[in-house]
Amino acid sequence: MNLLDDMGSLRSLAAGPWIYPVVATSILLDVFLPVLPSGFLVISAATAASAAIGAVGTAPSDVPSLLALLLTAASASLLGDFLAYRLALRGGHRLDRAIARSRRLTLARERLGTALARGGGLLVILARFAPAGRSVVSLGAGAARRPPEQFLPWSALAAVIWASYSVGLGWLGGRWLGATWFSAAVSTLALLLAGGLAGYLLRRPGPSPAPAS
Helix, strand or coil: CCHHHHHHHHHHHHCCCCHHHHHHHHHHHCCCCCCCCHHHHHHHHHHHHHHHHHHHCCCCCCCCCHHHHHHHHHHHHHHHHHHHHHHHHCCHHHHHHHHHCCHHHHHHHHHHHHHHHCCCCHHHHHHHHCCCHHHHHHHHHHHCCCCHHHHHHHHHHHHHHHHHHHHHHHHHHHHHHCCCHHHHHHHHHHHHHHHHHHHHHHHCCCCCCCCCC
16 A cells, blocks of 8 residues: 555545544543544544645645544543543442452542542543543542542543643644554554553552651
8 A cells, every 4th residue: 555545545534524423422432441442533533634734734624623623532531531420429339339349440449539639630630541541530530429620620631631642643643654554553652652651650559648646
């Protein structure tokens, strides 16, 4: 497959207004099904748009708007977090028992509760990048009965940062490498590396409490 074929196939993937609902649906659902390729879809659409804009100087009608793509991704991410949070908040004792059987969810609930109570939401932002971290933190916040004002502002910030990073990777890849599958793959690898780093930071034990005087 030559460069023009690559460019056409990647551009056809992102062509038309249907890309927005597809991206939104994938991001919305991947809080429940983390295997969905939502990040790859965002990056591929941004790559095609960036390369097309760079080639003709303006955005063609058959590629997505980078701003609209960013807003779609961020909004869908926040909405998915909210739905998972509300589901866990209303889950009652059955969900509590399910979380108690999962060491990962139990630890996430404890750490998240402490972080949010202290006004720190870095955990929420890191979790948005880590594999399945978004699911664990959103469900953990609801299960811990954290007030919405403690969780949702940080979730919104995490959504904007993740969407901006993903669209930015696609934009840079499209400018440097063109609208090719190789470009989309390199940008997706950068997103996965960020996720791996976030997962590593999340797994690090928190500071030990200071001894009582």
